Amino acid sequence: MKTSHVIHRLARLWALAGLMLLALNLRAAISGISPILGRLQDTFHLTGTQVSVLTTLPVLCLGVFASLAPPIARRIGTETTVTAALVILTAGILLRAFPSPWALFAGTVLAGAGIALGNVLLPAVIKRHFATRIGSLTGLAMMLMAAGGAVAAALAIPLADTAGWRIALAVWALPALLAALTWGPLAVRGHRRRVPLPDTRPDPTASLLRSPLAWAVAAFLGLVSLMFYALMAWLPEIMHADGYEPAEAGLMVSVMQIISIPLGFAVPVVATRMATQRPLVTAVAATKAAALAGLLLAPEAGWVWICVLGVATGSAFPLAFTLLSLRSPTPQIAARLSGMAQTGGYLIAGAGPLMIGLLHAVTGGWRTPLLLLLVLLVPEAVFGLLAGRPAYVHPGGHSGTGSDLPVQAAPHLCRPAHPGARGG
Structure with a gap:
């Protein structure tokens, strides 16, 4: 097998790992906060209105920031944008674990922005890297999204009981950071391979x-x-x-x-x-x-x-x-x-x-x-x-x-x- 074929196969496997990690992180940060809302309300003395805003913010962020993904991706590339989204998500998860209501809300907005960018670009990633396997890989991504959300919701209370609410929120920064580190080389490779070509589409x-x-x-x-x-x-x-x-x-x-x-x-x-x-x-x-x-x-x-x-x-x-x-x-x-x-x-x-x-x-x-x-x-x-x-x-x-x-x-x-x- 030629060296170029080996490199191409390894690149596809790396892209597959990146896709799986991206999908795994697109729900956990949202579903992991709902079960411990009562503790957050007691800790920060939040009003009912503030709690309602906190629960609505992630979904609103998914809508507000979704429109930014395509123009950013056109300017800096899909892989680079996905990497940036995961870095933003990691920062948002860590920020909301600080003992401040402002950090809680600001971190939620940042996490929502990162998830919004990743959500939008997920179909493009599948179409770009796995055009002949759209069905199976979209299915895998959907399954990982659902599983990530379910696991985060199930572990929220046990983690809060054993390590406190801050750890229960911050722990999801680890898989987000791992995903960002995985997408980093893909972003570098994407930049090296981009060459202006005439487009008849x-x-x-x-x-x-x-x-x-x-x-x-x-x-x-x-x-x-x-x-x-x-x-x-x-x-x-x-x-x-x-x-x-x-x-x-x-x-x-x-x-x-x-x-x-x-x-x-x-x-x-x-x-x-x-x-x-x-x-x-x-x-x-x-x-x-x-x-x-x-x-x-x-x-x-x-x-x-x-x-x-x-x-x-x-x-x-x-x-x-x-x-x-x-x-x-x-x-x-x-x-x-x-x-x-x-x-x-x-x-x-x-x-x-x-x-x-x-x-x-x-x-x-x-x-x-x-x-x-x-x-x-x-x-x-x-x-x-x-x-x-x-x-x-x-x-x-x-x-x-x-x-x-x-x-x-x-x-x-x-x-x-x-390519x-x-x-x-």
Whole structure:
């Protein structure tokens, strides 16, 4: 085997390790703080409003900072941007462990910014380094994200009990730092290999805002995320109101997340093998509708509906995330579509828990909020069906047309980026 082939294989293995570590760090810093909110509130004498802001900040940051990832990546390269994101994440995790409420909030913003950049560039990394394995590696990334979040949530209380809340927060800086150190050599290699080349693909400065398909993907991701975060925030209260003990209601949410772990791998693999993802969209919407209707009409069978809901929510987000790659003809467009979709998506998702909480406060029950979630399944399914058709996002050029391209009409856009092409 030639030396160049060995180097290429080692580089791919290193990139795979970097991808796995990146995915593992994209949820832990968020889910690891929720279980110890009570201790933080007691330590810093936080008001209810401040606690609400603290829980909403990470999701809002995912939306606010997502739009910055594509232009930064175009300027300095994808690998360098991912490395910077992980450094920012590490700094944010460490900062919020300082015994100061200002450090807690500022560190949460920094951690959210780092996660937002990594979230957006994950599909571009997969498209750039593993264009022929989008399904399996997107699935692996989704599974690692879910597992990282679940482990962080499960260990938060034990770590706080044995070592204190500061260690419980700061410990997640270690895997973030390891990921940053892994991506450092990839960033250096990316800089050395970037050579300006003529690009015959769509104008990189053209706007995705003229693409109907891009809007459909963004809306689908946004509504899927809204449903997920609304349920994560309020499902324990909903089940408690239906007569379940608080400990059992909390266990239900944990079981729902555990169910999602294997689906995070399976759904992207299945989705990439299908000519159209519309059947999956329909199945996910129908499963969600059955679970929500069950919670409304037969709450005594709560465990059944929780498991059904786990299948639905555990399939919806991986499907929406996979569409970011499947609807993008190039890694550059994948990054931009991801930035557009996640900016709007997470801003919408951040409003979800607040909206459901306000409805509960006004009506005094959970029937109306659950009915609203059922109603929101209609636009979610519609946008999902539009996003699931086999086509590529085509940025609107200076002519302003913005028409999207059928897959068969643009085979030249799917070629892997030249090794020397500028990352982004």
